[in-house]
Amino acid sequence: MSWTVAPEPYDSPVAAALWRAYYTEVSDRWYLLHEGRRTEPDELEREIAAVPGTDLAPPRGRLLVARYGGEPAGSAGVRLLDGGTTAELTRVFLYPGMRGRGGAALLVRAAEDAARALGATRMVLDTRGDLVEARALYARLGYPETEPHNDAPYADHWFAKPLG
Numbered sequence: 001m002s003w004t005v006a007p008e009p010y011d012s013p014v015a016a017a018l019w020r021a022y023y024t025e026v027s028d029r030w031y032l033l034h035e036g037r038r039t040e041p042d043e044l045e046r047e048i049a050a051v052p053g054t055d056l057a058p059p060r061g062r063l064l065v066a067r068y069g070g071e072p073a074g075s076a077g078v079r080l081l082d083g084g085t086t087a088e089l090t091r092v093f094l095y096p097g098m099r100g101r102g103g104a105a106l107l108v109r110a111a112e113d114a115a116r117a118l119g120a121t122r123m124v125l126d127t128r129g130d131l132v133e134a135r136a137l138y139a140r141l142g143y144p145e146t147e148p149h150n151d152a153p154y155a156d157h158w159f160a161k162p163l164g
Contacts, residue, residue, distance in 0.1 A: 001069040003103055005110040008065040008075070010053035015063055018075040022093035023048050026131070030154065033130050055079045056091075062114040066094070066103050073098040076107040078115045081124070087115035087163075089125040092134065104137050116163050123163055126155035 008015050027039040027047065039047075056063040061079035065072055074094035078087050089111050094103050115123050125143070127134045135157055139145075143159035150158075 003066055003068055003073075003101075003106050004070075005064050005066045005106060007114070008063050010056040010061075010063045010077075014065055014072045015053065015075065018065065018072060018093060019051075019053060019091065020048055021095060022075070022091055023051075025093070025096075026128075029130055030128070053077065053091075060084075060118070062111075062118070063091070064107060064110050064114060066098075066107050066110075068098055068101065068103060074103050074107055076111040078111045078118065078120075078123075080115075080118055080120060084119055086122045086124055087118060087120035089115075089123055092125075092137075099133075105141060108137070108141050112161075112163055121163050122160060124149045124158065124160045126150060126152050126158045128154050129156040 024039065024044060027044060031037050031039050053063060055061050056077040056079055061077065064076045066074040075091055076089065077091040078089060080087050089108065092104065092107060112123060125138065127138070138159045143161045146158050146160045148155065148158045149160065
């Protein structure tokens with residue numbers, strides 16, 4: 001079995017399924033940690049609908065889908081910020097059964113290439129403190145922690161990397 005990564009329309013059925021799986025996991029983790037419960041179904045539907053991914057559409061963004069053995073396995077998004085020389089990495093996700101096979105690093109590297117192709121010279125991202133796997137991945141891939149670059153309500157850690 002091998003990995004492939006390719007652009008995907010943000011509104012495709014594959015993208016929708018990955019977004020739902022991603023959001024369900026990160027939302028459930030937050031609620032379990034802070035409130036001892038999973039995300040309520042109506043909360044989940046409302047939040048998924050509120051962030052459709054239009055910012056990941058060309059010409060200022062890209063959604064990438066990783067496939068393992070031809071089957072969708074994960075995603076990563078890139079969107080240009082303000083002046084266009086900085087890109088933001090978002091929606092980095094692999095289905096739980098696909099983790100530990102090198103797909104996350106492959107997705108992030110593909111996202112860096114996509115950001116360069118969009119004209120970015122720097123990549124930024126944020127994540128939460130409880131997403132320790134994500135923080136370890138970004139550190140391993142050369143993303144040092146930085147000062148906040150946004151005021152995202154759930155962000156606890158910010159990272160940046162030049163795309164030389």
